[in-house]
Amino acid sequence: MTTVEKNITWHETSVTQQAYRENNGHHSGVIWFTGLSGSGKSSIANELNHLLHERGIHTYLLDGDNIRHGLNADLGFSEEERKENIRRIGEVSKLFADSGTIVLTAFISPFQEDRDRVRASLPEGDFLEVYVDCPILECESRDPKGLYKKARQGQIKGFTGIDSPYEAPKHPDVILESHQMDIKSCAEKLLILLEDKGWI
Template identity: 60%
Template sequence: MATSENIVWHSTSVTKKDRQKASGERSAIIWFTGLSGSGKSTLANAVEVELFKRNVKTYLLDGDNIRSGLNKNLGFSEADRKENIRRIGEVAKLFVDSNTIVLTAFISPFIEDRETVRQLVEEGEFIEIYVKASLEACEGRDPKGLYKKARAGQIKDFTGIDSPYEAPEHPDLVVDTEKETIEESTAKIVAFLKEQGIIE
């Protein structure tokens, strides 16, 4: 998709640094990645609740919700998955610029695509959280019945079944939802955000 030669970036008078200075807070992308059924959405919601209690400015972008609107024209081919994450990355970048902590819960199966999003923001503004759970555990949970449909051939290109998932090689944080409760994982993430100076 080519960029028009007639588009010129328009710089705004109020910058991200201005917003951060005024609020005394930092912004960042908290990127939850993992297999379907690993607990990404549940965990992202739980973390947002904890941040909201601390009066931290947040917004949650969830995979299914985004595909119901902004990305409803995309399927699940490799090309469409890449475009899905590209768009999400650009939206998340706008939230960071607005001085908001944006939590994103997406399978985002490819390392290259997640690294592309990391490069959109400044160092330290992209926190990759690997929500770790085995395929067997995720398939056993199967909260939406998607694995069952994929095994029956009703869903093509399903991550973990007939489309690959590339686990992060160097995630900023790993939470193992087979070993940790939601409360334990949430506390672990909040503590990490404090350590990184993202929240107080």
């Protein structure tokens, strides 16, 4: 332990998570979208965020590409850096949840261990893992960013689903088969889930 770590003390705040929730009028927590590139994570998360916003729900959307433009701009795509990417997002997500906000995160987050670590860091019931399940052939045919093509041509190394593994969730809270459902239907299914769980 370094000298700096020895001198860190947790500072209790006067406004609690419960107070934020009561002020906002709804529960808070993390909705974690995971799936292959091109599966529709960002599109579904964005649509759900829009539906919640229309209802006056306090939300924030954290998207994988957007975060790498700022907070995680210093990280590459090695396995170690991907784990650090998810660790940071997990910590940021906790801060949003603590502020009474429903935070939606859209990240490939290929490793089960990393997703489980984020879940374990939050109170039970405050983390919903959403598996956006889409066959890789469908994702590759969509290829909205042209990344699969580059990976197949060897221009991108360690691309998830091509030459780097993706570990599908073992026990997700919900599975969205985005190759069989449109974006709006997926978002509406999640809206019903949030109502059933008493988040909204």
